[in-house]
């Protein structure tokens with residue numbers, strides 16, 4: 001059974017284009033798993049972890065109109081055949097496992113990926129915060145890892161967000177690319193430190209402005225592009241925010 005984010009009484013599984021990173025612009029079926037081991041204060045999928053009673057802070061907690069989520073109301077458990085039927089209905093050969101943190105659920109994802117591959121899905125990607133090593137049985141189905149290690153701007157402790165063995169593994173993996181969410185210049189020093197510490201090739205690094213609206217993204221893109229030019233990194237926007245805004249399920 002896979003624990004999925006629940007949206008409008010169904011699972012958050014939808015057909016859209018990838019808006020971030022190396023595969024930007026390509027069509028994918030997105031499968032959004034619930035639960036995360038981190039708790040970034042600016043997380044825009046907070047409905048996967050910011051449960052009532054949690055000790056963790058999210059910046060939206062300061063908004064009197066915002067309430068932490070009732071866990072049982074935002075998780076849907078589904079068996080592999082039901083998920084496969086839904087994915088196949090979109091007639092798209094590309095799938096992304098996103099979250100939350102999908103690699104918390106590698107066993108059920110492994111089972112799902114095996115069936116999806118047998119049913120004609122030819123490309124599978126994972127979006128991960130880079131704190132879990134892929135198990136062999138899982139890795140065999142994955143074509144690309146979009147690894148997004150969290151910086152101190154996420155407000156997670158270093159011990160929780162930086163797992164050396166995992167970052168070393170992905171730095172050396174031909175399947176992995178790194179995406180860093182940047183909202184201030186000091187974040188760039190942390191990226192450089194991680195790049196040096198784990199020997200991450202510059203060509204594998206994508207810098208993405210933090211922002212949940214087009215205006216914020218635009219205000220940060222110019223200087224970030226200059227940084228990418230100077231350091232040999234890639235720039236990535238958040239295309240889906242420009243097109244759809246910060247809406248779920250599209």
Ligand code: SF4
Nearest residue numbers: 036039040043100129
């Ligand atoms: S790792 Fe991702 S899903 Fe988890 S809290 Fe951070 S931004 Fe949200």
